[in-house]
Amino acid sequence: MNSAQSLIENRPTSVAHLFLSRVEATPDREAYRYPVPVDEQAADSTPGAEQWRSMTWAQAAERVKAIAAGLMALGILPEERVAISSSTRIEWILADLGVMCAGAATTAVYPSTNADETTYILADSGSRAIFAEDAAQLAKVLGERAQLPELGHVIVFDAPAELPEPEGVEVLSLAELEARGALHLADHPDAVAKTVQAIDREQLATLIYTSGTTGRPKGVRLVHDCWAYQAAAQVASGLLVEGDMQFLWLPLSHVFGKTLTSGAMQLGVVIAVDGRVERIIHNLPEVKPTYMAAAPRIFEKVYNGIAAKARAGGSAKYRIFQWAAGVAREYAKATERSAVQTGTRSAPLALTVQHALADKLVYAKIREAFGGRMRACISGSAALAPDIGYFFSGAGVHILEGYGLTETSAGSTVNRGEGYRIGTVGPPLPGTEVRIAEDGEILLRGPGVMRGYHNLPEQTAEVLESDGWFHTGDIGEVDPDGFLRITDRKKDMFKTSSGKYVAPSEVEGRFKAVCPFVGNVLVIGSGRNYCTALITLDESAIMPWAKAHGLAGKSYAEVCASAEVHRLIDGSVARLNAGLQRWQTVKRFTVLPRDLDIEHGELTPSLKVKRPVVERRYAEVIESMYEGAREA
Template identity: 35%
Template sequence: MTGDPTTLCEAFQRTAGRFPDRVALRGADCGRELTWADYARRVRELAVGLAGIGVAAGDTVAVMLTNRVEFHLVDTAILHLGATPFSIYNTFTAEQIAQLFANAENRVVITESRFLATVRAADPDGRIEHIVCVDGEFEDTLTLDAVIATPVTDFDFDAAWRAVRSEDLLTIVYTSGTTGPPKGVELTHANLLFEFAAMEALAPIGPDDRVVSYLPDAHLANRAFAHYNNLIRGVQITTVADPKQLIATLPQARPTLFLAVPAIWYKVKSGIETLIAAEQSTPRGLLLRWAVDTGASVARLRFAGRSAPLSLRIQLILADRLVLRTLRARMGLDAIRIAVSGAAPIAPDAMAFILGLGFPVCEAWGMTESSAAATANRPDAIRIGTVGQALPGVEVQVAADGELLIRGPLVMRGYRHDPEQTAAAIDAEGWLHTGDIGGIDADGYVRILDRKKELIINAAGKNMSPSNIEGAVRVSCPLVQSVMAVGDNRKYVTALLTLDPDACAAYARRHGLADGAPAVLAEHPGVLAEIESGMREANARLARVEQIKRYRVLPVTWEPGGDELTPKMSLKRKPIAAKYAAEIEALYD
């Protein structure tokens, strides 16, 4: 095979052929490792077996799995048949899954035992012909071994994957739906290969790199950053089925590439702030605070294009040797070459804090409909407060109403079976209307203000960004996990807050409290005093009209995939407003 690969099947075959003895996939417990040779053999076996149960080119196959090695095996095997795998969020209800089945028209589902009841409930009419369960034998299901044992005798595996074309459908990604039913974004092999070629120009990636797959594979960011990165660039993947085990996994996985949504970076910041608070009066605590503050100060200057004074640069060298290097190693993030923050804007102060720790975090921006990133900060040219410049071959412009538009080969084929929504999203000139409001500076750096439909317009007609307000609170209040700013058509801004369980547990230990549950601490005077102090600090960062006048600390925790948060931890603003209408109205009494 010469030239660049034209499909992800061809990319996988090249990668497996070049590095047969290297580890390609591994479980979080290190008990299971597959080399590229193992991976290629299993893909061949599974593809032939899936053909045996009727999966053919042009078909769709649903995959509802946690982050585990089997996800990569079955997804890649399906691709080699010329079929299209699509992933389902683990938190989706049977009703939501039924909508996906109707849109995708799949006849096969690959899942695990914990989701069997939900999958079956999503198919009351029995249109699903085969349910494959990857972790055991259950009634009316097939195991992976059973699939492998039913091959088509005359099936030509190599001919099947070679017949796949660049314009063929690679996957359908169903949006998590903050405002309505999920839409099926159709992406081709050409879309993703262009995306990776563009990203390669910013940061070369190869088989020596390691990633941790812990975010949902139903979300394109993780699917691309881990799974497709693995197929195309040969990076090694460590799978983490339970995101709560991420912290324990990082020290032994030691990723060189790391992807996180802003909520994860806020949690890193909160954890370190909690560590400092626990020893604030001790020499160790003072040293830690000095080191962190020194790093953040240099980061702010460096990434604003200004040179730090020699004395500050010397202090940073000492801070890194004495504290920061050890801190990164304890977290298992000392090997990181490139870290990416995406899915939502991150507060500039939080970004400076994270960069100051020595993490090369590049904020990027895009959407499922643009095959993930359309812009990104280069590791050597990060500009805090921006999402970087357009990737090579991608055009970004600002419409008359401030909406950002994207054009290029990474724009989706369209929404599945929905020409009206497709026409609304992609205009006649090929511009994808993103729904994000932003601007582009003279150097081409893009800034995101907020979602077009989520801007707060107060009673006086002032436009405000809720994410900017919420980011200020997250930076200033380590005890807070989720924030939703309210103020549309109101006289002033209010907010609903929830507490971070981990930060609450640390607070309880620090203060000798028997119960550190958020429901208990939401009414604790000491916690409320800390939050009040943090809110004053947050308001000091905001324009007067943006400042939060009243707020409510809720005695609950909002979980990803629940009523309040999408699986990628974005706020479901309308459902939250409806569910907590009484609490919101009380803030305006």
């Protein structure tokens, strides 16, 4: 039996077992790092300054056990649900571990979820208690208290000076919960240990509600074995290695963020945690991580920002950037071909010389912006435009694209090490099987697959076969070396009126590669005689361009509506169309006055576009692109 197989087969019984085993093995090793405000009373402090504080595994265990015992003192029983509605922060991780060490199950709630949907999730899950981040999250819950008869306790991370005392529900601070837990442990010192010992593999650990592009979200039942498998598979595949420092900013309410905490426990590597997206660019040089995961939109924004900065530096600097970007892509493609053919990455001498010069002029600065030690970035939740992947690969920032769903506890396939292939989502993780159905749909089977949708047996039966195969709803293909390539969402592919199939994500990905100003793009054409597109622009990229092209003083919306910007985007659409089949080409487009966002319900919290929502909202705009026109 090889080491990878041994890791999978001998994985821990539960996340709680995994955590306590890690604490026992390396109690004094650093586990987590998190930002705290600098003491403003200090002589050398500046307002708003922060510093990173460390927490060992032993220190984490002390707090986790207190939280677990506190929940027991509140009467929370095994497999009962306890929700968490908070941004990504150290308290989220501690609360989640506390819930699981109490034998209960975490209901993950995005803090951006509105009151109506939060109420639905809490009611559908039957959550008995909830950890609320702050006064805003507290108010959201208490405002709908009448619809939540099972909810008896709210624990607040950032508690106000005076906690409310609503009828029928107890509100307490996290510190108060931990104090109760300490008292409970004083009377029952082995309470947590006994509870953890009784947890089995199939015990519910987490309910994560799909963000859903249509209708109400569905609660995905993920048992302890799902997360224990993910932890073992991440290490067995080499995604995490000894000495790694992981920077974690992804939403922990999302399966992609949450699975990363399990692998770190398996190997005992450090997680630096801070969910504030606006702090990423500041945090990376401070933390100097070796490993980070993100959605493609983050890498697209970084690329657009680099291009905008070069453009702002003048025509000479921008020409150097464009040359370096081209060299990066060619170098990445050449070394990838070499790796496939010979097993080692190399490039022709002339290209290698150009790459070395470009590295001194451009790439080294990009790597420094990532902290200077980045071994790998994992990209997931949506497709990464290949040209973006090739650019970063050539610049020495290796983006390993992976694939998984909430229903598979995140990772199912992933590129890894030096053998990654851009444009694919890699081979399956050890212990996971991939099969392509006759209609091209990707089917997955393995320990990470959910045990069903909560309270929805009929919808479970629609996607989960009795022999364990899960229907993903995605279309793809597996190459001879076992690398999976995603073609499109089964439900997103459309047929034009001439009978030609179009995979919109493919066209959208290509457009993102040729247009450094794009925010989001939605290709439309189902039942139509040609394709059109709704396009939004990245404000941080387009506004500097606008200032340099006679549009200074204009608002973002005015810039988007300008003739100058229309000509700019028209050029990008022309470059896109030059590489497409005739039936795929975009004949007309509209630049929208603002980017898509979560607040308007157009993006999921993991930044996927809700196509039906956007198409309904801009129905008149879409119709106008087809009025009085025919295919040329």
